[in-house]
Amino acid sequence: MSSKQKTIKPFTIHHLLFTLRLLFTVYHGKQKTDHRKRTVNGKLKTVKATSGFTVVELTIATAVFAAVLLVGLVSFLGVGKVYYKGVSLTQTQAVAQQILTQLTADIQFAPTIVTAKATGDGSSQFLCLGNIRYTFNLYQKVDLxxxxxxxxxxxxxxxxPGSTGCNSPxxxxxxxLNNPTELLGNKMRLAKLNLTPAKDAAGGNVTDLWNLDVKVAxxxxxxxxxxxxxxxxxxxxxxxxxxxxVNSQTTTVSRGL
Incomplete structure (x- = not known):
């Protein structure tokens, strides 16, 4: 036993014209007919023929159809903008979180910590967490x-390598640099990387407790x-x-845990 599947035809400007004609007919009353002389079976007779679409109807239908397309285009562009904004936010947050997680792990297992200082040529900064070294250019956009x-x-x-100490690259x-890994994605920049000792109520440093601030744009x-x-x-x-x-990440890390 077979069943027939109905196919839904797309709505076109032709359908719009008929819809407008129907609305005009309902509003203005009975639709006008066109009386024409035609030859039927060899005899000249008067027949009724429905008149075609007028220029006004065509103009209105075209304007309405164009307005519908314009609204659809604006909606499509708006959805695309929201989508790309979401992608940008998600990627930036993910990278900032990965950097914070990596730094946190390195701080926890670092036998010694050397906070940030300028490199030998002064163009960038570096810090050391045990034998792990981070070298960074603040505000430098990454172009892969x-x-x-x-x-x-x-x-x-x-x-x-070895016991070289925390030396500048x-x-x-x-x-x-020994096979370094770039931690930022394309078109990203490091706006902040602060590693400072946590303070107690008296303003003194808390042993082995560090505040870490990371900001990625x-x-x-x-x-x-x-x-x-x-x-x-x-x-x-x-x-x-x-x-x-732009995404900021902040945490407090205890060294030795």
Missing amino acids: ADHDNQSKFGLLRDSL FGDGAVS YGDDDVLTNPGVENVTCDANLTSTQFCS
Whole structure:
């Protein structure tokens, strides 16, 4: 036993014209007919023929159809903007969280901690958590298509060989980077990386307790406000804010746990 499946035909401008004609007919009364002389079976007779669509009806139908398409296009673009904004927020938050997690683990198992200081050439900074070294360029946008381990990087993590101590990767007495890993994604920049001892009520340092602050920004310079400082934000006045995101992560870590 077979069943026939009905196919739903798409709504076209032709259907819109008929709908408008029906509305006009209901509003104005009976539809006008066109009386024409035609030859039927060899005899000239008067027949009734429904008149075609007028120019006014065609114009109105076209305008309504264009308005519907415009509303659909605006809605589609709005959904796309929300989608890309969500992607930017999610990716930036994920990277910031991964950096915080990696730093937290390294702090917990570090026998010694050396807080951030300038590299030998002064172009970047570095810190050491045991034999794990982090070298970073604050506010430097990462471009993975044009990336190196000298100046065009964001946040690099590598392992110091042997017992070399916490030496700078650049400048005099440098210990070169050892297969470093870039922790930032494309078009991301490190806006903050602060590792400071936690304070007690009297203002003194708490032994083996550290405050860690990480801030990551995503986007080109033209979609960011103050891209070269710590308080970088997305420019809310632009229509392209879906391609911008800033995420901050903060935690307190106990060394030795």
